[in-house]
Amino acid sequence: MRLQHVLIPAALVSLVAASAFSEETDRYRLEKSANGYVRLDTQTGAMSICEERSGQLVCKMAADERAAFQDEVDRLQSSMKAMDERVAKLENSLSARLESKLPSEEDFNKTMTYMERFLRGFMGIVKDMDKENGGDGAQLNSQKT
Numbered sequence: 001m002r003l004q005h006v007l008i009p010a011a012l013v014s015l016v017a018a019s020a021f022s023e024e025t026d027r028y029r030l031e032k033s034a035n036g037y038v039r040l041d042t043q044t045g046a047m048s049i050c051e052e053r054s055g056q057l058v059c060k061m062a063a064d065e066r067a068a069f070q071d072e073v074d075r076l077q078s079s080m081k082a083m084d085e086r087v088a089k090l091e092n093s094l095s096a097r098l099e100s101k102l103p104s105e106e107d108f109n110k111t112m113t114y115m116e117r118f119l120r121g122f123m124g125i126v127k128d129m130d131k132e133n134g135g136d137g138a139q140l141n142s143q144k145t
Contacts, residue, residue, distance in 0.1 A: 038062075 029040045036051040039059050050059040061069065103111070 027042055029042060030050070031038045031040070033049075036049065037057065037059075039048040039050050041047075046065055047062040048059040048065075049062055050057050052058075060066075
């Protein structure tokens with residue numbers, strides 16, 4: 001009984017592997033031509049021209065496919081160039097907007113002067129209140145507890 005559990009899956013695996021190998025070998029067709037061979041990819045329709053060199057088959061794309069390939073490369077390169085330009089434009093406009101919203105040195109100094117006047121006035125009020133309550137800060141601390 002255990003032998004069947006091993007043999008049946010092994011047989012199925014070998015059938016699947018043979019089927020995949022058969023599909024791969026049937027994918028390409030070679031036809032003899034005057035200058036060598038023409039290879040056809042039966043799944044994609046792509047054609048390559050092949051020559052025998054040093055006992056090996058060397059294939060190159062056919063001229064019309066090479067042109068289509070080059071057209072696609074050119075299209076993608078122009079698309080990338082347009083995206084790079086757009087990103088640069090967006091980055092520049094963003095940094096320009098951020099820089100334009102920052103205060104100038106003069107505005108910053110003016111604001112600091114206002115803050116200093118406010119804090120000095122506030123501290124003056126605190127000192128006056130402290131004098132009204134007896135002049136010693138220790139009384140304020142004792143009231144908190």
